[in-house]
Amino acid sequence: MTRVKNSVTSHQKHKKILARAKGFQGRHRNIVTSARETLLKAGEYAFASRKQKRRTFRRLWITRLSAAVAPFGLNYSQLIKKQAEHKIEIDRKVLSELAISKPEVFAAIIEEIKK
Numbered sequence: 001m002t003r004v005k006n007s008v009t010s011h012q013k014h015k016k017i018l019a020r021a022k023g024f025q026g027r028h029r030n031i032v033t034s035a036r037e038t039l040l041k042a043g044e045y046a047f048a049s050r051k052q053k054r055r056t057f058r059r060l061w062i063t064r065l066s067a068a069v070a071p072f073g074l075n076y077s078q079l080i081k082k083q084a085e086h087k088i089e090i091d092r093k094v095l096s097e098l099a100i101s102k103p104e105v106f107a108a109i110i111e112e113i114k115k
Contacts, residue, residue: 065095
């Protein structure tokens with residue numbers, strides 16, 4: 001049986017890793033071992049950041065809603081409670097966008113909630 005070497009396959013794998021590590025700095029861009037470790041860590045950071053992004057946006061929507069309902073004599077927690085009581089199922093993202101882009105529609109929703 002003939003001897004099989006994996007140099008072609010290894011080279012292809014290494015090229016793939018180094019291509020993904022293109023924007024890294026120093027040895028993390030050129031050395032396969034270091035690039036592989038950095039790519040693993042980058043993947044972990046990317047996963048965590050996607051979760052963090054959702055939290056950050058929710059905080060932004062809550063802050064916007066809090067500021068938008070203040071002129072109506074409400075605060076955020078009262079808005080959410082009364083919205084649930086009146087069975088108005090509009091999420092925070094949409095309410096916050098309405099408060100910015102269509103204040104007259106947002107005001108109508110607030111008046112309906114205040115009844």
